Amino acid sequence: MKVDVLLGLQWGDEGKGKIVDVLTPNYDLVARFQGGPNAGHTLEFEGQKYVLRSIPSGIFQGGKINIIGNGVVLDPALFKAEVEALEASGHDLTRRLYISRKAHLILPTHRLLDAAYEAQKGSDKIGTTGKGIGPAYTDKISRNGLRIGDLDYNFEEKYKQAIARHEELLHQLHFEYDLASLEKDWFEGIESIRRFRRIDSDHFINKELTENKKVLAEGAQGTMLDIDFGSYPFVTSSNTICAGACTGLGVAPSKIGEVYGIFKAYCTRVGSGPFPTELLDETGQKMRDLGYEYGSVTGRPRRCGWIDLVALRYAIMIDGVTQLIMMKSDVLDTFDTIKACVAYEMDGRETEDFPFEIDDSLQPVYVELPGWKTDMTKMQSEDEFPEEFNAYLSFLEETLGVNIKIVSVGPDREQTIIRYTE
Ligand code: GDP
Ligand code: IMO
Ligand code: MG
Numbered sequence: 001m002k003v004d005v006l007l008g009l010q011w012g013d014e015g016k017g018k019i020v021d022v023l024t025p026n027y028d029l030v031a032r033f034q035g036g037p038n039a040g041h042t043l044e045f046e047g048q049k050y051v052l053r054s055i056p057s058g059i060f061q062g063g064k065i066n067i068i069g070n071g072v073v074l075d076p077a078l079f080k081a082e083v084e085a086l087e088a089s090g091h092d093l094t095r096r097l098y099i100s101r102k103a104h105l106i107l108p109t110h111r112l113l114d115a116a117y118e119a120q121k122g123s124d125k126i127g128t129t130g131k132g133i134g135p136a137y138t139d140k141i142s143r144n145g146l147r148i149g150d151l152d153y154n155f156e157e158k159y160k161q162a163i164a165r166h167e168e169l170l171h172q173l174h175f176e177y178d179l180a181s182l183e184k185d186w187f188e189g190i191e192s193i194r195r196f197r198r199i200d201s202d203h204f205i206n207k208e209l210t211e212n213k214k215v216l217a218e219g220a221q222g223t224m225l226d227i228d229f230g231s232y233p234f235v236t237s238s239n240t241i242c243a244g245a246c247t248g249l250g251v252a253p254s255k256i257g258e259v260y261g262i263f264k265a266y267c268t269r270v271g272s273g274p275f276p277t278e279l280l281d282e283t284g285q286k287m288r289d290l291g292y293e294y295g296s297v298t299g300r301p302r303r304c305g306w307i308d309l310v311a312l313r314y315a316i317m318i319d320g321v322t323q324l325i326m327m328k329s330d331v332l333d334t335f336d337t338i339k340a341c342v343a344y345e346m347d348g349r350e351t352e353d354f355p356f357e358i359d360d361s362l363q364p365v366y367v368e369l370p371g372w373k374t375d376m377t378k379m380q381s382e383d384e385f386p387e388e389f390n391a392y393l394s395f396l397e398e399t400l401g402v403n404i405k406i407v408s409v410g411p412d413r414e415q416t417i418i419r420y421t422e
Pocket of ligand 3: 039
């Protein structure tokens, strides 16, 4: 079998966690392939709400195996807190959650360095989640990282060397910190990691594929936050795109099957950086209020705006999306008019291609569509869709060139409408 990939097409928080949970019954194995606890994936079912950061979102569906892949950076302290919260709510993870020995560790000093670099950037700061993501990936790329597999090989010595190097950097940055308090939680987290099966996930996943098992790769962040193709430098430090599933799990490009691209019916972004369709008016505030657009990790208000089809088309191209999933259309249920950005006007000319740089001179070119003005949150099938909503779907499918397979009309697992089956 092949690996199907589900990933965000915008600036993250599209609703990946919810849909991975919905799709998991069709798979044998779910694997996170990149990112770390900068992610916050929310799931709601049976009146309960869970936010996952490092643990894949397939963990709640029966006995499916969930893997933290080699492309992930793992913070032991946050991992332990996540495990404990899930176990306290009655979910036993021990036999279902495996961790790649090639996944990298986020050290306590990575978090300090993240804060120090942000402070140094001042008003140019990225607005990171403060979880040490950038510094951990920097160490990985500069060949200084510590991996889960190192826990079994001279770990104390490797840890001490890395910390000494980081402390020197923190000293150069004149950053004040209290490492001891962070280290206590961190080492308790290491013990928590030791409880789980640490595997060669590359071999494991490929073997499962040859045995006809179905694998779902769970993306984190979004395509516009990708280190190569996102709105650099206001991006995360990893490849969030479909190709990241190959490097983050050790599966060949020829083994990729369906690519599910997930997007909101509008657009949000947390942190700094360009956002062509951002609305700083009451319409943006209405989206924030109705969509409850506050970060699931940091609680920061998310910036809101109209859907950006220029950026979406670009993401679909980079990811090779085969099926689309539209989230949170219910947030627009009361709007009279829906706008969609179909081009950018720059330097007096229109472009439909996502540009190298976005500056203040850029103006979005909008198409206006009539709102459907119907509460869709209890709908169960596409037969119930209002005419205007169908027109909106057709317009998106035509402009984006890919079919919309799933429409999500609320945060709950049940509020999900699958439009067609292959
Ligand atoms: P992820 O990071 O892509 O998994 O997304 P987040 O969990 O960070 O953010 C998505 C938010 O929208 C969460 O609070 C979800 O519970 C919520 N959500 C998901 N789908 C829908 C939907 O269709 N409608 C509404 N109103 N909320 C949704
Ligand atoms: P999920 O998986 C939304 C953003 C941060 C910041 C930039 C860099 O829940 O969709 P980092 O801490 O990664 O160095 O921050 O990336 N960011 C996210 N925004 N959702 C996420 O994950 C994000 N992960 C990182 O806000 O702008
Ligand atoms: Mg999120």
